[in-house]
Amino acid sequence: MKIKEYRTQFIQDLTALYGEDEAESFFYLILENQQQLKRIDLALQPDLILSTDALKVWDQFLQQLKNEIPVQYVLGSTSFFGLDFEVNNAVLIPRPETEELVEWILNSLQSTVANQKVKILDIGxxxxxxxxxxxxxxxxxxxxxxxxxxxxxKTAQKNAQKNQVSITFLHQNILETNDLLQQFDVIVSNPPYVRNLEKQEIKNNVLHYEPHLALFVEDSDALIFYRKIAELAQTSLSNNGFLYFEINQYLGKETVDLLENLNFKNIELRKDIYGNDRMIQCNYSKQY
Incomplete structure (x- = not known):
């Protein structure tokens, strides 16, 4: 079968579930991943053929997408901040909003790290x-x-190796941690923050396949991770060190109030590209 013909069938089969634009984007993601071909290649070579073996693989991908398995899990990888990451159902799929948080941290630190080393802890x-x-x-x-x-x-360690960076990994339950035992210049976290009451807003491909451990918190204490991490940061941040959070868009004011009550200063709440309250930067000055 010609790839061009399969494309039409593929998009038709998925349009009712995802919409035509997203179905088409899935097709080209798989095309590049499996055939190492881009959209322009198919336009320039409309008679390209899918082999029988390749067709079986494509049909498997199509069925998984019909079952609403996220395309990133189907392919086993995704791109984030210009880097390739392995993903599976043990980890959340990285999202564009989190790229904005990374960019904010980098922009804030560029002048600092030009002259000195900096210690960073990523929690969760x-x-x-x-x-x-x-x-x-x-x-x-x-x-x-x-x-x-x-x-x-295990997945994060593979990704560090794949991207050729050295990171110290720690297996630890932050809610059961009483002391981080080190001083850090930056602590950053994108912890679980989706309340159970918000589950109806979550798409099936997220709700059924991404790890709930990394997503959900109880409605009665939605800021449990933020409180715990901020309390640990009070003793584990270097003087004037920075704390960064990705947050629940509905709890921006509540998260700012929590940080103010814990004596964090210069608290800045930022919106993401979609106009939702999404990230916070603040710092902590120790009193001597």
């Missing part, structure tokens, strides 16, 4: 996307990454 690292992106772009940074999930850490 998952795939390692934040820690690895920072390590890749900050040559003077010593980066640590912590997660409660052993499977997530």
């Amino acid at each position: 690292t998952g795939s390692g996307c934040i820690a690895i992106s920072l390590a890749k772009n900050l040559v003077n940074a010593q980066v640590f990454a912590l997660d409660v999930s052993e499977e997530a850490l």
Whole structure:
């Protein structure tokens, strides 16, 4: 079968579930991943043929997408901040909003790390996307990454190796941690923050396949991770060190209030590209 003909069938089969534009984007992601071909290649060579073996693989991908498995899990990889990451159902799929958080941290630190080394801790690292992106772009940074999930850490370690960065990984439950035992210049976290009451807003491909451990918190204490991490940061941040969070878009004011009550200063709440409250930067001055 010609690839062009299969493309028509593929998009038709998925349009009702995802919409035509997203179905088409899935086709070209798989085309590049499996055939190492781009959209322009297909336009220039409309008679390209899919082999019988390749067709079987494509049909398997199509069925998985019909089952609403995220395309990143189907392919086993995704791109984040210009880097390639392995992803699986032990880790969240990195999202564009988190790239904005990484960019904010990098822009804030560029002048600092030009002259001195900086220690960074990423709490709840998952795939390692934040820690690895920072390590890749900050040559003077010593980066640590912590997660409660052993499977997530295995994936993050593979991603660090793939992207040729050195990171110290820590297997630890942050909610059961009383002291981080080190001083860090930057602590960053994208912790679980989706309340159970918000589950109806979550698409099936996220709700059924991405790890709930990394997504959800109880409605009665939605800021449990933010409170715990901020309390640890009070003693584990260097003087005037920075704390960064990705946050629940509905709890921006509540998260700012929590940080103010814990004596963090210069608190800045930023919106993401979609106009939602999404990230916070603040710092902590120790009183001597």
